[in-house]
Amino acid sequence: MKKLNLSYERKKGLYGYGFIGLWFIGALIFFIIPVIKSFIYSFYNVTPDIGQLVMTPAGVENYKRAFMIDPNFRVYLTEVLGQTAWQTPVIIVFSLFVAIIINQEFFGRTFARAVFFLPVIIATGPVYAIITGDLSTSGTADADQFSTMFSSNMVDQLLEFIGIYGFNDKLTEVLSTMTSDILNLVWKCGIQIIVFLSALQAIPPQAKEAAGIEGATAWEFFWKITLPYVSPMILVNLVYTIIDTFVDPSNKVMERVLQIQDDWKYGLSAAMAWSYFAIILVVVGAIFAVMNKIVYYDD
Amino acid sequence: MAEIAKKSNPISGLTDRIRPEKKPKEPKRSRKEERERFKKRLATLTPAEQKYLKRKRFIESVWPVVRALLVFGLCFVIIYPLLYMVTAAFRPRAEMNDPTIIWLSRTTTTQNIKDVIRTMDFWHTLGNTLFLNIGCSIIQVITCALTGYGFGRFKFKGKNILFGVVIFMILMPPQIILIPQYTFFRYFNPFGIYHKITGNFINLIDSPLTMYMPALTANGIKAGLFIFLFRQSFRGLPKELEDAAYLDGCSPLRTFVSVMIPNAGSTFLTVFLLSVVWYWNDYYVSTSFFTNNSTIALQLKNLDAALVRVIFNNGNIKVNARELIVWMEAGCLLAVTPILIMYVFLQKYFTEGIARSGLTGM
Structure with missing residues (x-):
């Protein structure tokens, strides 16, 4: 502990990250990445294919x-x-x-x-x-x-x-x-x-x-x-x-x-x-x- | 709003405030005496005061009647569909065509219930639903509480932005993220290396993992709202509690487990109950990820199609739309009963926890 020499406040802050860590990983996988992906989809023509989605750019065509x-x-x-x-x-x-x-x-x-x-x-x-x-x-x-x-x-x-x-x-x-x-x-x-x-x-x-x-x-x-x-x-x-x-x-x-x-x-x-x-x-x-x-x- | 929360100290026991304070009983007087006293008092007052008191007395005597009528009427509107559900579920289908029958049928039958139990594969489905429901809810309560505590009691960089993500989780229509989520589960690729090693993907569609994995990371159904509720309720607890624990040498996790959790008990129960209800009622997420794995809500959603397949399959039975109601209401009754039983016993906690977890102190 003395080696790191963190202040009390900073240490508490790190614990804060610890508490929300699990959620953050989940949010990344189940929320943030899907949100970004779907935003990208909205500018493409997307058709499903085996194992992937085929995307061709469409600009604002979809909107x-x-x-x-x-x-x-x-x-x-x-x-x-x-x-x-x-x-x-x-x-x-x-x-x-x-x-x-x-x-x-x-x-x-x-x-x-x-x-x-x-x-x-x-x-x-x-x-x-x-x-x-x-x-x-x-x-x-x-x-x-x-x-x-x-x-x-x-x-x-x-x-x-x-x-x-x-x-x-x-x-x-x-x-x-x-x-x-x-x-x-x-x-x-x-x-x-x-x-x-x-x-x-x-x-x-x-x-x-x-x-x-x-x-x-x-x-x-x-x-x-x-x-x-x-x-x-x-x-x-x-x-x-x-x-x-x-x-x-x-x-x-x-x-x-x-x-x-x-x-x-x-x-x-x-x-x-x-x-x-x-x-x-x-x-x-x-x-x-x-x-x-x-x-x-x-x- | 935070100011209000501080003032009306949340742990001072909303329980006490929700229950009416009992007034000490005054000695009973007869009506006549009461009237006499009132008249005597009136005589000593100015005309304006007299008018005010008379009006007050009038309103005080009329209002309870009006209130009773209103409450009764509104309760009836809410209970009506449930009552109808019960009478229709036990009614022989032929009697649906009898215009003289509105509420009570001439004979009752349990045939509809039996039919629907067979169609829905009820007991198996119930077990499956409970397994998903209770498991996900317990996990979700724990993970959301951890996250809510992190947001409520710690200061760290980027907290506001991350909490903004939580708010967005509440606001965002689930349709937006459905397809990316679907592809994630359909072509599941653990740690991004599974595909490289084996050349395959794991198909998680129909697996309970599609429900458990988001719950495990505090991202299940309505998780945003639950994190928000927990954050509010932990923020409302006095700081001294935490400081005392730290002084005694507790680590933050230990503090959370042995000091914070016992003090936020009712929030835990409320979130758990709401979570059970929402998982129970959900058909939106489950239609997307389940094709064979059935829950009660899914079965009920497809009940009319399933009835045609299972009960009316030989074509001998011709059923019109009015008669179909009998089975549909029986299905509703079966789907509602378990959750209703829970509600009857734990009704108090639904409301108390929401009130106490300080939505009031935003």
Whole structure:
């Protein structure tokens, strides 16, 4: 030890490398090299051959083909982006609302919590695909039976009930897709609810006490106390939700990429995946930039 | 966010905070007495204060009802598919065509379950899945914890860049790296010399190694997220713990094993459970690397095709789309049950660990 004569700090640093060493080797093999390779693929025409991949340079041809020629890619892309744009805020608001409710004390709270987190363990698997397919897409009678609860008619009827006829068609359409998708949304909120719940429980008791003494109503309490304290977690949940929807293997862009892969067009599929990833990065980056100015940090 | 974490000291026991504090019980008064007291108090106050109190009282009496309705409704939306799964799985297929039956069938049958068990080769598949699942999860928890500890408690050059790689692992759609990974496993070439010596490659497709090797190097399914969780939770532990161990002459590894691990127990359990769930549900990675090696998720994904092959093969049985639901729901029920049993017993740890491992203190 004396021979090497390392300072305490440097020695600790070396141990740090030791701890992450295993991961680094793995990341190199299973992540970094594949990422670089696939980036290279996106600029080549790649065809599989025995024992290797034959690559012929193609320049930006693959990217051009993805956006200009492929009939589905652009359509799916706008669809997924649009869907994420309206679903994310709804998911955030809804999970905050649920978190506030199950943070209160009432009979059966433990049960309610267990149920709300249930989607976390089921929603990522094929079971979810089957039950949502059964319930909403395959057009069976049982699907009707379920969706009547949230059907588009409900929105129309409600508007007519209030006395609004022939109201803006587009708006009712948006509303009805929102209500009919409620099943999907509730099923996507598990993690977000947990995150909000832990944030709610971290609100300092002094703040609650002060608000109580001042006579704040629940409404005021929400806007003046809850929201600022929870705002860092809104950012976390926003990013999580966006990534979760973007990376979900059942989303249409992802399916398209896989289809192309199955046709052995590795170059094209790599180009698609990379342009998709670039879009994710831009969206997440923009949200970070905007939200960081709004978020309240308690110090 | 780090500031918040520091203030709300993570190890001060989120457990206590998650559970409601029990208020000391006030002596019970009858409703009448209560009302009398309220009226007396009201009389002494200004009109504005009276209004405020009346409103508060009104809201406090109405809100529990509204809340109960909301909670019940939302729980129903979540449980509905599961209930339907159970009723459909035990329903004779002919009764799917009966419009008068919505929930309870006239007779129940276990035939669907038996059929699906045969089609999925359920017990064998279950064993195989558990072997992959539990093994990979245990390994992954250990390696991710080591990595998370390295990132959370040590200062070294290039740490930020390397942690950036971890973040990228979370952000990157797995499709991007699928093909290079596939070729890596298909033409596996240990240490780059195996091919030179023997002239061959090893084909690892269908081998459990395609799951175990990434797990062993903390690069398995969702490993980025787990490393992140561990880093957060180790960073939240007080520095004094570590210093005390060093003063007592522990090496960093020893410190990690005997001081840090016991203090981050709930994070370990949470990561393990989430890892089991994600491996259980994964069909994306396994479709790519497995063609014959089957897991429950894969079997379920291909269940309709397999049913045609195994159960309806003689052509005598004609099944319409509505009747097929019976088998599909039976398959779902079989696939969900093991994980559901685990969830029922360990439910608390799923949520507690995520909360405690300080996602809150980013």
